[in-house]
Amino acid sequence: MQSTTRDPEVTNKKYDYGLIVVSLVVVAATIVGLTVSPEQGSAIANRAFAAITYVFGTPTLVFALASFAFLLWLAFSKYGDIRLGQEGPDFSTKSWVGMILTAGLGSATVYWAFLEWAYYYQTPGLGVAARSDDAYAWSLAYNFFHWGLSAWSLYCIAVLPIAYHLYVRKHSGFRLSSVVAAITGIRQRGPLGKLVDLIFIFTCIGGLSVTLGLSIPLLSEGVAGVFGWQNSFMIDLAIVALISVSFSLSSYLGIEKGVRRVTNFNSILAILFLVALFVLGPSKFIVDNSVNALGIMLQNFVTMSLWTSPIQGSDFPESWTIFYWLYWITYTPFMGVFVARISRGRRVKEVIINMLVSGSLGCWVFFGVLENYSMDAHLHGLVDVVGEMAASSGNVAILQVLGTLPMASLFVLFFVVLSMLFLISTLDSASYTLAVTASRELRNGQDPSASHRLFWCLMVVVVPMAMIFVDAPLNTIKTAAIMTAVPLSAILLLMCYGMVRWMREDYGLHSREQILVEARAPVTPALATRSATL
Template sequence: MKTTKKLDSFLLTTSLITVGTIVISLTMFPEAGKAGANYLFNLLTAIFGTPVLLAVFGAVIFLVLLAFSKYGNIKLGEGTPDYSTFSWVAMMICAGLGSATVYWAFAEWAYYFNAPPLGVDAGTTAAYEISTAYNLFHWGVSAWSTYCIAALPVAYHFHVRKNPGLSLSAVCSAVRGKKESTPLWRSTCRVIDTIFIFTCFGGLSITLGVSVPMVAEILASIMGIQPSFGMNLSIILLISAVFSLSSYVGISKGMARISSMNTYLAIGFCLAVFLIGPTLYITKSTVNGLGTMFQNFIKMSLWTDPVDNGGFPEGWTIFYWLYWITYTPFVGLFVTKVSKGRTIRAVISNMLVSGSAGCFFFFGIIGNFSQHANITNAVDVAGLVAAGQGNPAIVQLLNTLPMSTIFIILFAAISILFLATTLDSAAFTMAATVTPGLKAGEDPSPMHRLFWCILLAAVPLAMLFINAPLNTIKTCAIVTSIPLTFILFYMVYGFINWLKTDYGLQTAEQIMQESDIIPKDDVAIPAATVATES
């Protein structure tokens, strides 16, 4: 791949100034920073919480209806798919595994157990069961519907409409149509790109903010020392070194292979825990959790806790939906690249089923292994999490396994590689956004990608330095994803109009024929029907 070193100075300068201001403010005025973040978190979730719940639930319904409609037959691009069905499904399952899952899989159920939703009493059998169900719910169909409804406009824009560019501003410009480009619209596109840049910061701040201290705790337990901010910084530098080396090797030979290898390691780790750990309990609790989740899916999707106002919907469900939104630009690009030659129906079913299955697999095994340890008093996971000691709880859980040192080292390696691949994909996407005129076959400069890697780590490192609580870290997703939500609404609006314009006059059979799903001789096209151009 060729590289280019041209930069968008406006976006670069804006990012540097904003990130620098945040980092300096957090380090110089930590208590004020925590208070301000807490205020924003409560304010924004109160204002936008209910609309977000309705929007995500609406996305699930819309995607199901779209998949079963005639528009589900539309093929995204000509020719045969670039990947076999097995590889395509496997990639979507693996996409469900990432750097954030390694912390939440162990600890998330305990947060719900200590402060259960839906009026369940804390510390009870019902609390165990609802915590598993909510764990699967937050990482399941609704999450992937959020990804999917954002990815389809990008894939349709690129493969069907043949519009250039994969940035959000490029898709929005295509939705706007062939209207003359005005200074106002050009400024709007700059705002869209800027929002995208800071959405990346929001999502990565949470991922690094919870994952890096966990890795530090694990490595400290191996070396017999206490974790520190210096160790957090060293881990970031190590991740940057892994990323930098892979960048020079190349994406296909470097980070892609690391990502693939790490996914196999993660799956192997889970299978080993499943076989060595409490296999029967993991199986029964996962199945029971899935049953509870699907039985209460509508209630969980729209529960606002209007009477007690205990804060669970705002602190978890609404937060998670906005957290997923911060990652939609990455997922949109990923789905567009791997789904050429697939129908809209196939993309929807694969994302909602296979993507959810990847998360169910990881959280079902690891989460219920952790929960069983709490039930048998092997590790007081719930008590440690309540005391803000989630990372020590993970180390203690790993120490309950046979040959625990091997498991701890393997888990540390998996966590570091997950962080490296996550940071690399974010840095590559941001570098590409800030590199104008990037052509097919060109990559941003590796040094430019390394710059973004370091800059992305600056905000979460500042939060780790001031020992920011979880709600402060969560605020990053809330603040950055809300403006992105309005952009996504505009993209979905344009996508629906494209579907009506391009295929509104065609029957399901005609769309299937055009997509080569059925032979041309098997359907007669009425002469009076004139299909609009794609």
Template sequence: MSNTGKRLDTFLLSISLSFVVAIVAGLTVFPDKGNEIANYLFSTFNTIFGTPVLVLVFGSVIFLAALGLSKYGNIRLGEGKPEYSTFAWVSMMICAGLGSATVYWAFTEWAYYFNAPPLGVQTGTTAAYELGTAYNLFHWGFSAWAAYCIVSLPVAYHFHVRKNPGLSLSAVCTAIRGNKPITPLWRAISRVIDVIFIFTIFGALSITLGVSVPMVSEILSSLIGIEPTFNVNLVLILIISAFFSLSSYVGIQKGMARISSMNTYLAIGFCIAVFLIGPTMFIAKSTVNGLGIMLQDFVRMSLYTDPVENGGFPEGWTIFYWLYWITYTPFVSIFVTKISKGRSIRGVITNMLLSGSAGCFFFFGILGGLSQSANVNGLVDVAGLVASGEGNQAIVQVMNSLPFSAIFIVLFALVSVLFLATTLDSAAFTMAATSTKGLKENEEPSPMLRLFWCVMLAAVPLAMMFIDAPLNTIKTCAIVTSIPLMFIIGYMVYGFIKWMREDFALTSGEDILRQSRVAADAVPAE
């Protein structure tokens, strides 16, 4: 697999970074005004697009299930055997798509729903506890992974089946246009698409860093007895940056694949230890009960809009989460495309929706069950700490309630750091791929370009923390950009369906499967 560094898109590189720096500078100079504008835009877009977002994400689950069961599910994405084992492949997808903020929400999210439950449930009740677990699993389950998968498939089909050059959203959209001339207007639209893509990555990772770095810092500080200051955060970010920069530089096979597999084994081991040493029966019963409620009420939870009371739960949580997932979809889709060569469409759908969701159910069920048990038994007032904005302190106290708490805290911090490193690693790869013109199937972006984006992904959030820029406003801006992304995604899905019909509408399922088997045995061209 060759590297390429000769087709660097310097215009995109410069305009994207200028845009990001201008936004950060503007928010630093005018924080209150910037926050006001961002919140106004988010509120307006949420009101207008909130209900359609619920319908579209729910529709994505149905569409992907139907596609996976159809003859088109047999289509193979590229020639040759898969480049990675199924375990490594799934591990990379999960690590790229989740990030270390996942660890924070695994411990605390149920408490937010317990304090202000939806669906007419009263706070402080047994039903509030149970619904808190169910919604926690719902927001990190099938719908979230469907949002990732619905974007990954058009990009993968464009790159591996159609063999179109360019691994970026604008390249996919350009290929969908077919033989239409590339006008100045379309060139401008393509630039806007790529700038939105790069800004949403910075925004999404600012959310992740803004949540996870202070969390890990506070937890480690509690262990060694120091204050979680900016300097502690700085050292932590520098360590993480060096780690994921080295991983990104050496490439996916030697870096990301190994780190993701190691992190997955470590996370599984950590959760099993918590399950066995912690309140085992409560965790098991709470997880199974939450899954039952979530599966039974999946349609209702997916389409819940609260039209009469307008209590704000759908807007503040479900709609926000779906838009949050959408901000991650561009870079996750490109990364999934790169690691999914040799897989079938059905295999991608199955492993993203089922394996990805199962990993989240396992992780959230065990850690959420531990946290909830501590609250139920009066060991830690998790709900009260979360309500007062002290979620990190709640995690520290819950971890300290376990035997051998120091060991668990170290393992917890290590899992968090590895989750963050793998997310940043995959993001740096996709940004390098987007800023490389005409990247082909058997090429990778330049290692130095990947290293450059690693530095930028660490430097921008770090600069914002140093100047005390409003991270919440950056987060809101990133979520706002997910609205135009929805239209881009819609166009990509339209093109994907059109391509499949053009290529395979007249081909039987048996013939598609036969072609897929031949492709699996073929030696891909270098």
């Protein structure tokens, strides 16, 4: 029989009410301020973002590339063979990979997967002429770059210190503040510890607000088009209600019974959707252009990573690469907590290789099929994607691209369901990590209480919908959330430093062979048995 302390259904009902109240007050004050003075708030946020990218832009580029280099070193060093806990993995490899991919991609990915090439085509990087043949080629290469190795490296450097803190050092607490406290000796419940957790909650809700603000109108447009209805706020509410019930039920059931099953189903539908578009679409163009883009990206990886355009003065690095890295960094605490929770029993190099290789390949296949299908429709005059984006909206352009498929209404409905599942997976993971952050002293293997998870399920929907209802400027919310990426970068650096220090203290005198022997030691039978059934 499984130990009570290891049972993921065991709950800890000690809520951090102070953190919850302060976090919601800060978020509410931000919404009210932006609603009352949207133009002034937008101007302040834009000036602040411009200042941040001017001062911290180059360090951000270096930080992303250095994160990738650090993970390569760690994976191939002896420390890469350290097992994160002596128990067997909690999930099968298929479920583990699926949960990481769906949590990392999110529903907004479906939007960008059809349209991102069109933005780069009009404003390409590295001095490439706009709207040229080279711009087409580089647009997909930059798409692969921004959703590839460096991006997943930023996620991974948040996962490993949390996982090591929990499963090797056996410290309690999934919070970022608990890791920082264990490294520095500060009081987790002191002002600095609370500030770390407050930054996490604010950036998480801010990022989810943008995701919902981008996804819900697209889903409403698709549903209205399929059934011939007039698009309205009521359709928005109906979709939000359906999504809320679905992911709240999934969250209530927990990771094993809820989140895992949703992500498995989501992965199957995503594969079916990609296969259908590949078979019915320009298959050879999809393969050729994807391989070409991958070659351009890999050949120019370092140049793209460090390009600051000091002579030409292009704003591409600030508008795209630096912006993207900061945006990915805002999601690192959320991904760090969630992926650490599902990675017990894995070796360090397993986590690194899975996140960098599986994560990047998953994005490249997903974007490769959808981006190339959209680009081919534009090249052959079936849909003026660039013109439609300028004249109406990206949502309309996506639906017109899907309209070129046979049985278009069926594919639009399939697309809507897939997007909803991506959104449910993202909200599932987010509500779980928010509940973890606002719980006191969760121990290894414990989950927040079901009622606490449901509370955050409600919050991650109500707050973004309130922003949509009052027409709060979502781009400003996004900018405000991204500005917290700078202090988060410092926290990530500190966490990585602490993890390396711990590894040297714990395994510095061990040979690689000794670490491998320890990693291959028999796992806890109960967990190993349970893992095989998941």
